[in-house]
Amino acid sequence: MAKRKMVYLFEEGSAEMRNLLGGKGAGLAEMTRLGLPVPPGFTITTAVCNSYYKLNKNFPSGLRQRVREALHSVEEKMQRKFGGTERPLLVSVRSGARVSMPGMMDTVLNLGLNDSTVSSIINETGDPRWGFDTYRRFVQMYGNVVMGVEHSVFEEILSESKRVRGIKLDTELNEEELSVLVGRYKEKIRELTGREFPEDPFDQLWNAIGAVFESWNNRRAITYRQLNNIPEEWGTAVTVQSMVFGNMGEDCATGVAFTRNPATGENRLYGEYLPNAQGEDVVAGIRTPQPINRDPSKPGLSLEEKMPDTHSELLRVKDLLESHYKDMQDIEFTIQKGKLFLLQTRSGKRTAQAAVRVAVEMANEGLISREDAILSVDPSVLDQLLHPVFDENAERRPIGRGLPASPGAASGRVVFDAAEAVKLASGGEKVILVRNETSAEDIHGMAAAQAILTATGGMTSHAAVVARGMGKCCVVGCSDISISQGSKSFTASDGVVITEGEYISVDGTSGNVYLGQLPTKAAELTGFFETFMEWADSFKRLGIRANADLPEDARIARKFGAKGIGLTRTEHMFFGEHRLPHMRRMILANTTEKRKEALESLLPYQREDFMGLFREMNGYPVIIRLLDPPLHEFLPKGRDEVERLAHEMGISTEEIVSRTEALRELNPMLGHRGCRLAITYPEVYEMQYRAIFEAACELKRKENIDVVPEIMIPLVEGREEIDILRPQIDRTAEEVMGRYGMKMNYLVGTMIELPRAAILSDSIAPAVDFFSYGTNDLTQTVLGLSRDDAGRFLPEYVQMKIFPFDPFMTIDVKGVGSLVRSSAIRGKKANGKLEVGICGEHGGDPKSIEFFHSAGLDYVSCSPYRVPIARLAAAQAAIRAARTERKPRPGKDQD
């Protein structure tokens, strides 16, 4: 194999060589190839960076020679000479990784200056002040980046000079003072490092290249890489480029621009510039940048007005770059003496709204295909579009910050328990439920609240999961607040105390909590969004359903495009004020008769619930999961509540305590729940079957709405449980339909949420109409990982790459995924009509959806607010899969 080329002139590289040249180098090369005005230069590859570390921080042999050759080529193009006494060449030395790591690594500008070359450029420009200022900037930057002297050391010397002169701005320093500063800087460097500031431009160059390589392993960069999953072995490239100057006079400028508006997506050049300035001045933030387009609302003359020709040229660059990159670009430019130079181009970051609009418009403009438009938007950003936000102009006083568990923005009166939330809300008040943590008992309070705020818990805590399911704004783990249940108040940061009934505002997208009521803006789903989602739907193969327990949820789900309900958790229906007492009577019953009596009282409620859902979904499938959680979840926990219940039921508190104790489980996740309840107490499910079929019949009779109920049995181990329960369902169906004199179809399916059920899928499949993978529980059992307890070590597991992602957020493809895939294949083989879907939290996660597509599932079901995300992710999965198939794959016969 030929030795890899170590150095590429810009004209030798291209956009495809990003891995070797870094993002910056590749962009400059590509623009050079396009004939755009790029100051000449070259890039030392990322491979050299790796060699540098392998050689114990030495340059590989031959590199110096290659760099000299490249530099020579640049000299020729510029008609200048590096270190030359006439027309000396100055260069910048910049880092550049495959992906942008803003501000993480180092840059040296104006390199090549020394006491001799500075005179030459002063002679050449006739501007000694500019010359010495440029020299001073170089020594300061080099001293810091290459020689390791703290930035503040130079700032101090500079301040001292200004103090002596009695001035405030750098620009007020004259050429002599700047020249003296250069000397002081160098002296200080010598004093602190024991080394001379190098006069030889080649020494400067090599030291700078080494310093850039070494900045790949500075602490900031390492942290950034860890946070962003960037492998160490990628390395950084070094780009050496001839300097151009935006600070040589009023016909000079420097600026940044987006080819479209990054906030709205509008197809119009958007950006800012500073006349007579060097790039770093923009960053320093001392001067206020001026707009590129004419904009009376902003201060300063626009570039359009000030330099109309250059502005026109920029517009041509915009078109060229967009038609070339097929994407909105973020560019840096410098104007030297009226001439435009491009210093960087990269894909522009944008808001969700902009992303959607850019995608749709670029496709309509014929720049990209609809497929590429769909692929260009990260599904998870859509979340921003679906929830209300606080008016950005409102004044706000932050009082704490937690984890942004469920997006949205809401204000309301603080309440500390679920019952109070329900009470106030039913009186028309907006409330925020504030708790240390929530449990199943709080569900109704959560439903009644505008938002939920908890002091503890993580992104998969009860509050977070339930709130996302409800599409309700939620902030969890807000350790800034400390709740006192006794005084019904909480203390927030800065010691501010909020008591029950006071207003707060919660931002579930950022995790911020504010004092008082903030005005909100509703989510605007523009026409671009609708067009975009229509396109997505035309590509996707997976069906998208929603998890919904209440008619309101179902309505939102339909609005967002769900084609059915993939999971209704019936247990959430038992927590209502009028229902819980019956549920508890049922659980505390000591005979089957008493249990049946209590169930009889629950039946009308259940029937109403189902009618509401069926009505809302108007013919779309509704999957109803039979009672799943262990019964002890419905019993009261605190002493007070136990006493109240005992009083209500006319039994002793001891009886309740002892029954609760008897139901207590060491590992409730693996306990007496799901269809195990129906094996021991068949009457519980019998009531539910009846409520489902009666609801369907009622609705058909009274409102002529057709329903095909789909009944789902949870926590099945194998075929045997189906063989026991299905005949009970069939019997009830026949009985109810007979009573109504009707015939209707219904389906019976099973959750696959235990490894055993997944393993025995081929035996289960012929006995059911559908499978729904409960990937939450399947993850818990396959990984032996309690979602409630994993917080103590799961972060380490993810950080140490034992798991590539949090397996409760993104499906564990290797473990859980492989079980799902083989189960789906064998299930469908054993029952050609079997429908398979998934209803765990993963149903709303784009990476997981891509996997479910590949595993051949028929649909995914997710929280209503994640439906658009799922639709987009499903479309992307289908497009990517089709492209992979189209590509010829390297087979063994081709080796």
Place this chain on the structure above:
Amino acid sequence: MAKRKMVYLFEEGSAEMRNLLGGKGAGLAEMTRLGLPVPPGFTITTAVCNSYYKLNKNFPSGLRQRVREALHSVEEKMQRKFGGTERPLLVSVRSGARVSMPGMMDTVLNLGLNDSTVSSIINETGDPRWGFDTYRRFVQMYGNVVMGVEHSVFEEILSESKRVRGIKLDTELNEEELSVLVGRYKEKIRELTGREFPEDPFDQLWNAIGAVFESWNNRRAITYRQLNNIPEEWGTAVTVQSMVFGNMGEDCATGVAFTRNPATGENRLYGEYLPNAQGEDVVAGIRTPQPINRDPSKPGLSLEEKMPDTHSELLRVKDLLESHYKDMQDIEFTIQKGKLFLLQTRSGKRTAQAAVRVAVEMANEGLISREDAILSVDPSVLDQLLHPVFDENAERRPIGRGLPASPGAASGRVVFDAAEAVKLASGGEKVILVRNETSAEDIHGMAAAQAILTATGGMTSHAAVVARGMGKCCVVGCSDISISQGSKSFTASDGVVITEGEYISVDGTSGNVYLGQLPTKAAELTGFFETFMEWADSFKRLGIRANADLPEDARIARKFGAKGIGLTRTEHMFFGEHRLPHMRRMILANTTEKRKEALESLLPYQREDFMGLFREMNGYPVIIRLLDPPLHEFLPKGRDEVERLAHEMGISTEEIVSRTEALRELNPMLGHRGCRLAITYPEVYEMQYRAIFEAACELKRKENIDVVPEIMIPLVEGREEIDILRPQIDRTAEEVMGRYGMKMNYLVGTMIELPRAAILSDSIAPAVDFFSYGTNDLTQTVLGLSRDDAGRFLPEYVQMKIFPFDPFMTIDVKGVGSLVRSSAIRGKKANGKLEVGICGEHGGDPKSIEFFHSAGLDYVSCSPYRVPIARLAAAQAAIRAARTERKPRPGKDQD
């Protein structure tokens, strides 16, 4: 296909036709074929029974004809006529299923008698008293079995007769009185049933056959079938046999005999007989049977003395049957007028001791092969041989009965907590630990006690599992006792109160609890046992190791033939009086430094523990599992204990409570445990590595014992954890061995106890030296079933056949088993040197061992006391597998 034959004459059947003819019919047929003296008869098949039910309790067409033909053949052989007025033929009608169902179904003797035939037999025998007694017995039996009149009705009439006569014994009734009785019986039957007693012998016969078929579905039979897993569709056969009489005079007798002694196995005919009696008299228990062999210690003349010729004939029968059946037989016989008739033969039930001796001796006699000898003993019965038993002659007063959780017999003083147990035991007292339930904190008290008795819990409760592991006598779930911790006493059945310090005796084999001290007899392992186990070892392929945490356990394991330790649970080592405080200090430490300090104090103990185990196993492999349970298991639970600990550690109780609260888990089974502890707190395992290698080096240096430590990492998810932990182990090994100037081999392996690890076996295998399947946890995760909580529904699951067995006792082959099998195959394929074994409770279960053999595992590891059972089960598995392989299997090409 030809119509199945419905009726078989004895000479047409054989032993192989057991399924069709029932056990009794097949035995009689086989004896007939052997030329043994069997009264002629025939059998109606079990298939006819099924037809009878299918035809709504009607006989299939053709049956009557077949029976008449068969009866005719019997008449010819007997030179008698059924219902004839001269030499009438009398028959018995008996049920007979595939497997013996003692006393569950019905029998009618002396059938064919009526007012006319009774005269004929009286004429023939000249014994009217016998004739009428036989008639009376028939009417009574038929009236009860066929016509459904309660037995007590007849007993009342009989008693009345005796009362009137002023006599006590049936035998004192004379012929007239018996004749009158027959009339009264018939009258009463007419009165109660409204039907006449049938005079026609053919009516009698058909009604009796129908009644036997119907007895297959009487309540007793159904219950028995359910308890013994006998399918309903097996049905019962009906055997009709000509009667012979053991009650026709002093030259007549009836008896039962075993071909060898069923208690000891001694090769000598053993049994009892009654002269001048019919079979039912033996069962009635009115007369005392006499021995068959001369035996001065027993009352009554032996058959050997009374009828020496018949006795000799019986000895010939013994030899013939044993050489034919290759098994010890249990026979029934009748001697009529000096002539021997055989009425039944079947495999004889025997004690464990007898089973082993019979197997060894039959093989040595050349009757059976060693393979068959091994197969002839049920492994689970060996348990009886390994533990002490109470002297059967000792007087005993039972005070309760629970589940026999761990076999053995022990007496001692009652204590109610672990600390007290340790204290008393260290003073030389024998103690019995009595608790409601046990937890990990009680381990040391359990180890110190002679036996454990709990009021609650099942066969897989903590107490049961740990006690079995320790080979310690244990009774659990003894609901007869009610503990009062306050008064340090318990109340047992009959209200007897036992206070701390009083003696009780516990029988872990039967589940009985007795008052006071009972003398025990040690287990005697005879030469036969040793020979038998040697043979077993010569056949088995699986290696057998033991689970042992203490040197004492290891010693017992070696005595019982374990070739290594498959599992040492290091956590059990942290509960000692001197260790627990350090462990708790470690857990409560809030810095790594403090944690390391506490661990440093634990290290010498751990090292000693490992040296003890290594020394005991003297070169055999010892697998040490690193710390596994969640840390909260080590913290105190009660208020008192928390306060004591706070005082000892000089910290506040609040600190302990809050730390305990922070460690609390909702599902500890799926929580922060196993190697997850080492990912977050590496120093814990580091201490253990060091203790292991130092122990091995010390032992080599000081005692020249070679050790190959095998370190096992628990709760692994995949390759990644191994890649993090194994280098730590290697580093410690190098460091310690360097310090000792030694080199030694060691292995690193992993538990496979999570579904994910099983699924990813091919990726894990190359990184380790061995796999050990933790089938306890694997069962919990694959089935989503908490062992601690499953008691509420698992019994229903087993009873309803959702699981074929309790999956914690016998491995769930379809679910857990299929994961183990495919993991082992893929693991071995990925690493040719990989050793795979299993260390869950299933390692001591014969059915599971058969599966592990078939799955290609290398060894099983079980409690020390189950090692012989495992050795035998492994041998049987190997023999059965070899036989299956040798048999030509029906392939598709042969169809």
